[in-house]
Amino acid sequence: MAVYTRHLPQWKRDEVEEVKKNVQEYALIGIIDMYGIPATQFQQIRRNLKKTTIIKVMRNTLIDHAFSELGGAYEGLKQHITGHSALIFTNDNPFKLFKSLEQTKTKRSAKAGEITPVDIVVAKGPTSFKPGPIVSELQQAGIPATIEGGKVKIRETKTIVKAGEAIDRKQVGILSKLGVKPMDVGIALNVAFYQDQMYLPDVLGVDEAEYYNRLVLAVQQAFNLSVNAAYPTAFTMEAILAKAFREARSLxxxxxxxEKDVIDGIIAKAYRQMNTIKVLVE
Incomplete structure (x- = not known):
């Protein structure tokens, strides 16, 4: 492949060399998908990203050429090149990059034939529609509807399109009227290559709040296990000694x-028992 690319026109040769140069200068290279992003929004996204982050828009064939010349693990990135690909270079780790790109996304209405990335759910309840053909349109789209109080009401919450399914023309029309916008508009990270490892979106999409809560729970459970098993550590020694003292006192x-440390408890217990007997015999 390298022999072949030497015959590329100079401007293409320069593009490939720039990719190879950026790979050496930045810790991370990623392939992004820019499908459906208006030019003005793309330029705004570019401005909002860190100055140390570079987006390189180029032809897919040239991206392929660059990965072929880089060789090795870079060859595996080719399968993530899509119809609207570009390259992104940064020194951030892939998790930070993924999060920053997700924050650029907005919502838009769907087009017929598009694949929804999420379940499209229409909630039950009243709508602003007046009685008319809209009732039939809702029902044809799989949304149970009725007329109540002079308004159209959706009778039950309904999932009309599941994630990964195509949205048909009838569903597109009614979703638009309901103001449902299921499609993301923004840069999607297809893959990130960082420290000789490939990272895909299903790994990078970490719910930070849930992850933090799980860590807190794990620490609490480990602490309790250490105390209950009397396994001393720097963090649990005080609690283990306090537990041992309470148990020894109770015993x-x-x-x-x-003993001097328990005589008050023995007397208090005897006093309670005396009062109990007193109540029973009176």
């Missing part, structure tokens, strides 16, 4: 062992 009281 001393129950067994009526006359």
């Amino acid at each position: 001393g009281i129950e067994a009526a062992i006359y």
Whole structure:
């Protein structure tokens, strides 16, 4: 492939060399999908990204050429080149890059034949529509509807298109009227190559709040296990000693062992028992 690319026109040769140069200068290279992004929004996204992040828009064939010349693991990136691909270079880690790109996304209405990335759910309840053909349109789109109080009402919450399915023309029309915008507009990260590893969106899309809550739960469970198993660590020694003291004191009281640290508890227990007997015999 390298022999072939030497015969590329100079401007194409320069494009490929620029990719190879950026690979050496930046810690991460990613393939992004820019499908459906208006030019003005794309320029705004570019401005909002860190100055150290570069987006390189170029032909897919040249991206392919560059990966072929780089060779090795870069060859595996070719399968993630789509119809509207571009390259992104940054020194951020892939998780930070994914999060920053997700924040650029907005919602838009669907077009007939597009694949929805999420379940499209229409909630039950009243609408602003007056009785008329809209009732039939809703029902044809799989949305149960009725007329109530002079308005059209959706009778039950309905998932009309599941994630990964195509949206047909009738569904597109009614979703537009309902103001449902299921499609994302923004840069999608197809793959990131960082420290000799490929990262895909299903790995990078971490729910930070959930991840934090799981870490907190794990720490709590580990702490409790250490205390209950009497496994001393720097973090649990104090709790283990406090638990041992409470248990020893309780044992001393129950067994009526006359020690200075438990005598008050023994007397208090005896006093309670005396009062109980007193109540029973009166």
